Structure formats: structure tokens, C-alpha cells
Amino acid sequence: MIALEGISKTYPKSTTPAVQELDLQVPEGSISMFIGPSGCGKTTTLKMMNRLIEPTTGRILLDGDDVTDVNADELRRRIGYVIQQVGLFPHFTIGDNIAVVPKILGWDRNRIAARVDELLHLVGLEPKDYRDRYPRQLSGGQQQRVGVARGLAADPSVMLMDEPVGAIDPITRERIQDEFLELQQIAKTICFVTHDLTEAVKLGDRIAVFGPGGTLQQYDTPDMILTHPANEFVAEFVGAGAAVRRLSLLELSRLELQPVDLDGTAASNGSPTYEADAQGRPVRWAYLPGTADLPKLVTVPRTGTVYDAVDVMLDSQTELVGVVDEQQKLQGALWWRDLVEGLTTKAGS
Known part of the structure; x- marks a missing residue:
């Protein structure tokens, strides 16, 4: 010291x-x-x-x-x-x-x-x-x-x-x-x-x-x-x-992510689903609730910050970003609307 x-x-x-x-x-x-x-x-x-x-x-x-x-x-x-x-x-x-x-x-x-x-x-x-x-x-x-x-x-x-x-x-x-x-x-x-x-x-x-x-x-x-x-x-x-x-x-790990599932297994309960490559890494969205227009699947690391997520969203012109772990496996999704709410509810915790 x-x-x-x-x-x-x-x-x-x-x-x-x-x-x-x-x-x-x-x-x-x-x-x-x-x-x-x-x-x-x-x-x-x-x-x-x-x-x-x-x-x-x-x-x-x-x-x-x-x-x-x-x-x-x-x-x-x-x-x-x-x-x-x-x-x-x-x-x-x-x-x-x-x-x-x-x-x-x-x-x-x-x-x-x-x-x-x-x-x-x-x-x-x-x-x-x-x-x-x-x-x-x-x-x-x-x-x-x-x-x-x-x-x-x-x-x-x-x-x-x-x-x-x-x-x-x-x-x-x-x-x-x-x-x-x-x-x-x-x-x-x-x-x-x-x-x-x-x-x-x-x-x-x-x-x-x-x-x-x-x-x-x-x-x-x-x-x-x-x-x-x-x-x-x-x-x-x-x-x-x-x-x-x-x-x-503000670390993304402090925000609650929306659950996601592989392929179409969870479409019935309204969760986003995605397709993955042979290594299990996300390739594209398969289903998103409330829209038939599927944006490009872009990701940000779970170890990143809210700034990183906002940067990716703005750069890709999308309201949705996937959050991945160190092995590039999808851990959840973050919507712009949820991000704004998260800033309010989580920032002071």
C-alpha cells in the first residue's frame, strides 16, 4: 500500500x-x-x-x-x-x-x-x-x-x-x-x-x-x-x-438476460431461438417473439459492459444482441428496451 x-x-x-x-x-x-x-x-x-x-x-x-x-x-x-x-x-x-x-x-x-x-x-x-x-x-x-x-x-x-x-x-x-x-x-x-x-x-x-x-x-x-x-x-x-x-x-453480468434456446424448441413459450454451428456457436436467429423480420445475430461477451452492448446495437442497427461466454456459447439475449430498464433497476445495486 x-x-x-x-x-x-x-x-x-x-x-x-x-x-x-x-x-x-x-x-x-x-x-x-x-x-x-x-x-x-x-x-x-x-x-x-x-x-x-x-x-x-x-x-x-x-x-x-x-x-x-x-x-x-x-x-x-x-x-x-x-x-x-x-x-x-x-x-x-x-x-x-x-x-x-x-x-x-x-x-x-x-x-x-x-x-x-x-x-x-x-x-x-x-x-x-x-x-x-x-x-x-x-x-x-x-x-x-x-x-x-x-x-x-x-x-x-x-x-x-x-x-x-x-x-x-x-x-x-x-x-x-x-x-x-x-x-x-x-x-x-x-x-x-x-x-x-x-x-x-x-x-x-x-x-x-x-x-x-x-x-x-x-x-x-x-x-x-x-x-x-x-x-x-x-x-x-x-x-x-x-x-x-x-x-x-456497468457490467453485463449485472443485468438479467432473456433466456434463449437452440433451434425452435422454445418458440411456444415466447423465448428467442437460434441456430448454431457444429461447435455450438450462434449463427443466426431462428425465431423472435413478435416479429417475422429476423435481424442479423450479433454478439457481445458476457464479460463486457453496457457500453459494449450499446456500441454493437448502434453499429449493427439492431435492438437485440446475443451475449456469449468465453467459449462463444450463447448465454442469453438483451433487448434495447430491457437494457434501458436494466440501467434504472441495476445500476445502483
Whole structure:
């Protein structure tokens, strides 16, 4: 766990604190997103955590230990750090860039090689294709992935990320965000600076909203930030569209699906029926109550969100979507009308 207790920072020759009286706890294994206007102390707070910047007052605890009692270089080797300007060494191969900290820590060659390949797999870059390339031979998005891999190289328990995908095109950015959520299955404690509220809502377990002068305006779950802003500043920062952003927080598993059956076995009781291929995966609707016009059968994973379901419905121009499990077997159907009712009845549960 990371705990900030009364942290303040005032830079030399400045009369206004960059961060003031900040109290904040980041639970172990969670993702806390830092968001707010430019110049509100997000990056300063992040840098104080690994002592790239020393606090003026207060203390920072890492698993109960005051970080000021730890050698700064040793501390930084325990904490992964990823920034927007990736900072890869241009004359190092991708493998050597990832291996920088493990080499400093004295890992043997075989252990380093295995770790480099493991991390390249983890961030979606095939080791045999990318290990021996140089940064100039990679796209910006690929370099960002290498930056994340380098931050994870020594298997730190804590990751600090300062807008690591801020300068990437939207398509690549969303792909990296999805991979980042997969990475979180390795249970790191992560602090992540962003300017993008949608990103904060998608990735964060908790969101810290910073205000002018480095003051913490609200620190809460994404759902609470969107639906119960603590003050006018947070409400204005969240702005319009909170209801739409909230769709990405509502899991389909929380909604009641309409039962479906294979072939025409349940047509008599009004349930939708479908045809499947040899592997049991849905191919087309066979019967839908109340209509002879059968739309294309489109699906969304049960692990997805209401946002995903709405996106598929709008893209396919259909009021019905099938919900499938990990084996692509149909688990139920979701109608637009039921979805709207579900938002009302289930969102607060």
C-alpha cells in the first residue's frame, strides 16, 4: 500500500504550493488514476513517490516504510516508472532497453533473456520479431509498449505511470488500454496520471481529482465521481456526458438476460431461438417473439459492459444482441428496451 500523509511541495522561488496537504492512500493491487487540469500537481505527486522530487513537508509510506529512509536509487529500482516520452535508449536494442534495470540489479544473462521475452509477449510484441530491433524501427505505439515492459522488468510491486499513452492515436491508445487491463491481472499497485476522464473511468479502481494549487478535491470510485461529485469543481470537471461514461462501468453480468434456446424448441413459450454451428456457436436467429423480420445475430461477451452492448446495437442497427461466454456459447439475449430498464433497476445495486 502507498500512503501519502500531509504531503506538500513548494518549489524554490515560488510562493504557491504545487501540492498542498495531500492525504491519500492507494490500496495494494489497485489502480488509482490522478486527473485534473494542467499544473494541478499530478505529475509532481507521482515524482515525489519515487523521490525524483523531494516533498517539502509530510511523508510517503510504501508498505508502512517511510520512503525518505530508503536509498533513493534503491527505491527507484523497486518502483516501475513509465512516462509519455518513452525515453528508450536509441542505440540499445529493444531487448537491451527492457533489460536495463535487471542488469543493474545483477541478474544473470539467462534470467534477463527469459524476462525480456516474457514481457514482450505480455505487451503483444513477438520476441523474435522485436527483441533485436532498435527504437527507431518501431511505431510510437510499439515504443510505448516497450516503455511499459521496461517499467515492469524488475517485477516491481508498484508502478507509476505519467500519461504513458497520452500522445498515441486513439485506436492504438484504446488497444494499449485494453492490454493494460490484462496486465493488471499480475496485481500491481498502480498510480496513473491522465488528462482523459474516459481513460480514468475505464482503467481506475479509484480516481483522484486534483484542483488548483495541488489540492485533492475528491478521491473515490469512478461511479461515485460520476454520480456524486464532492463539490462544484468536480462537477464542472466531470461535465456533461457522465451518464454515457458510466455505461463503461456497468457490467453485463449485472443485468438479467432473456433466456434463449437452440433451434425452435422454445418458440411456444415466447423465448428467442437460434441456430448454431457444429461447435455450438450462434449463427443466426431462428425465431423472435413478435416479429417475422429476423435481424442479423450479433454478439457481445458476457464479460463486457453496457457500453459494449450499446456500441454493437448502434453499429449493427439492431435492438437485440446475443451475449456469449468465453467459449462463444450463447448465454442469453438483451433487448434495447430491457437494457434501458436494466440501467434504472441495476445500476445502483
